[in-house]
Amino acid sequence: MTVPDTLFAVASAIFWALSARIVGRGLAAMPGPRKFPSIIAGLMLSLFTGLAVLFAIAGGDLVLAEISPWLVAAGVATFPVGTVIYYMCGHAFAGRMEFASQFANVKPLFSVGFAVIVLGEQLRYPSWIALALIAAGIAVLFHATRRGTFSWAALGLGVLLALAWASGEGFAKLGLDGGPSLTATLAALLSGAAVGGVLAMPYLFARRAQAFAGIGRWGWAFVLHGQLSFSIAYACLFESIQRIGVGRTILINAFWPGLAVMSGWLEGRLSGRHLPVPAPMALATALLLAGSVVQILGLGLLR
Numbered sequence: 001m002t003v004p005d006t007l008f009a010v011a012s013a014i015f016w017a018l019s020a021r022i023v024g025r026g027l028a029a030m031p032g033p034r035k036f037p038s039i040i041a042g043l044m045l046s047l048f049t050g051l052a053v054l055f056a057i058a059g060g061d062l063v064l065a066e067i068s069p070w071l072v073a074a075g076v077a078t079f080p081v082g083t084v085i086y087y088m089c090g091h092a093f094a095g096r097m098e099f100a101s102q103f104a105n106v107k108p109l110f111s112v113g114f115a116v117i118v119l120g121e122q123l124r125y126p127s128w129i130a131l132a133l134i135a136a137g138i139a140v141l142f143h144a145t146r147r148g149t150f151s152w153a154a155l156g157l158g159v160l161l162a163l164a165w166a167s168g169e170g171f172a173k174l175g176l177d178g179g180p181s182l183t184a185t186l187a188a189l190l191s192g193a194a195v196g197g198v199l200a201m202p203y204l205f206a207r208r209a210q211a212f213a214g215i216g217r218w219g220w221a222f223v224l225h226g227q228l229s230f231s232i233a234y235a236c237l238f239e240s241i242q243r244i245g246v247g248r249t250i251l252i253n254a255f256w257p258g259l260a261v262m263s264g265w266l267e268g269r270l271s272g273r274h275l276p277v278p279a280p281m282a283l284a285t286a287l288l289l290a291g292s293v294v295q296i297l298g299l300g301l302l303r
């Protein structure tokens with residue numbers, strides 16, 4: 001039986017959407033209003049679990065010489081920095097990680113700016129349309145925040161999250177030299193886990209009572225997030241890139257934040273718990289998704 005080539009891209013989107021729902025449950029189960037120490041502990045669980053699984057998927061194929069400065073920068077920006085902002089953003093959205101995930105589609109705002117300012121690329125008209133749609137999505141969230149629907153912390157952390165993820169992608173492009181992308185991702189994740197561990201361990205040791213309080217109720221979510229997001233989803237992503245190319249893979253993956261919102265709403269319906277999606281978030285999701293799709297099409301990657 002032949003596996004459809006698009007299945008891997010679809011699988012990566014599903015795993016990312018699913019992991020957003022799972023880690024949201026972990027955040028909600030953390031005790032107390034001040035959850036930052038527990039969030040750092042959860043980050044370490046996700047990083048090292050994901051690293052172990054991804055190392056197994058790659059068959060231990062890691063050449064230390066491949067860990068270039070750019071891959072180290074990509075790993076730090078994407079994993080410890082981006083992930084801790086992701087967790088904090090979800091916490092600021094009252095544990096609704098599917099709302100925090102929408103800022104994944106804000107990344108083109110920074111990626112295009114990087115290409116124009118740093119690399120000297122010219123901005124073509126599809127990118128102007130994409131940036132206008134993304135700006136409109138942010139404006140909707142800004143207006144909703146002014147009206148009290150969301151917190152300023154949630155909005156600010158979401159923009160920082162998009163910047164961290166976009167920076168990680170930019171560094172990764174500079175660090176890739178034509179070698180296996182899975183091995184490069186493993187190198188980046190190893191770098192991120194190492195730097196994150198060195199910075200986090202003294203903090204966790206000093207606040208161990210608060211950081212690990214009730215870990216039996218929430219730790220499982222971060223372990224699963226590391227497995228689903230950092231290892232399985234990335235493995236599916238790179239297999240998809242090999243089979244159908246970068247453009248079509250990215251286009252399919254642009255839908256995962258919207259899928260996360262839909263799955264959260266469906267979970268609420270099936271479980272009898274009301275998980276409403278505010279109208280501003282629904283509108284912003286549509287605008288941000290449209291902006292990402294226009295940008296991908298404008299790059300000409302689907303030809």
